[in-house]
Amino acid sequence: MPRPRVLRQVRRHASAASPGTLRxxxxxxxxxxxxxxxxxxxxxxxxxxxxxxxxxx
Structure with a gap:
């Protein structure tokens, strides 16, 4: 299971990407x-x- 810190980083990057989703x-x-x-x-x-x-x- 991913660590909470890693999940926060992934969510932060996903929210900055257009249109706000992971590729x-x-x-x-x-x-x-x-x-x-x-x-x-x-x-x-x-x-x-x-x-x-x-x-x-």
Missing amino acids: QAKEIGEAVARLLSDSSEFVTGAALPVDGGYLAV
Whole structure:
């Protein structure tokens, strides 16, 4: 069972993300699939945050 402190952190991050929910595994998978596809052949040495805009705030 997760510790209460960890749950508080997850809830805090989820509330800051747009639209206020945690991302689904499918959405993360889509970002990974995009990076593995030929359409991202020029993407090198970059971080791709999949956070619903959390870092943009």
